[in-house]
Amino acid sequence: DLANFLNKMGAKIAGAGTDRIVIEGVRELHGAEHRVIPDRIEAGTFLVAGAIAGDGVTVKRVNPEHVRAVTDALAKCGYAVDIAGDSISVLPNGDGSALEIVTEPYPGFPTDMQAQMCALLSTNRGTSSVTENIFPQRYMHVAELKRMGAELRLEGATAVIEGVDSLLGAPVMASDLRASAALVLAGLKADGVTEVSRVYHIDRGYEHLDEKLQELGAHIERVKSE
Secondary structure (H helix, E strand, C coil): CHHHHHHHCCCEEECCCCCCCEEECCCCCCCCCCCCCCCHHHHHHHHHHHHHCCCCEEECCCCHHHHHHHHHHHHHCCCEEEEECCEEEEECCCCCCCCEEEECCCCCECHHHHHHHHHHHCCCCCEEEEECCCCCCCCHHHHHHHHCCCEEEEECCEEEEECCCCCECCEEECCCHHHHHHHHHHHHHCECCCEEECCHHHHCCCCCHHHHHHHCCCCCCCCCCC
């Protein structure tokens, strides 16, 4: 997207999206109009939210190719995924099935979605595994999900997830941006009240996440800690 933007401004950049980018210098750039591509991680997070609880979700103005790894994973779990133009709908379809995920650079499964998928797979049938190849230590959310009744264990860079019937609401602590989102998603399906502290992490990557989830019917509110 950056290369497309710069080319509109008069740059000469070739090979964007490949392993080799060639840039030919120009004397100057000029103004241009450009629409920034949608955030694929925010879109993916809401797609997972649609699979976790409620009556599903439709995410509009999204590039389906950018979230293909996520929609493919959801479909393999048994969730109903419908793609129409720049809209994607995901519907819960009973209890999802187990899945093996390996994070990879784009277009593979994104590391920024593995925490959210851990939350989803925590209540899916069977044994799932998530292998983190980008940031092998990126499992701060595991301990907090276990506080909610999830059965997860770490084997090196792999999280092994035994699906449970349900999660239980609990006080949990957000440690980073994507872990925060995962805990919120887990709270959507948990029985009882889930309190997520240090939610300022969420605001670094999501705009009004709580308000958007409210529009989907979630019982969620932001309160100031005393």
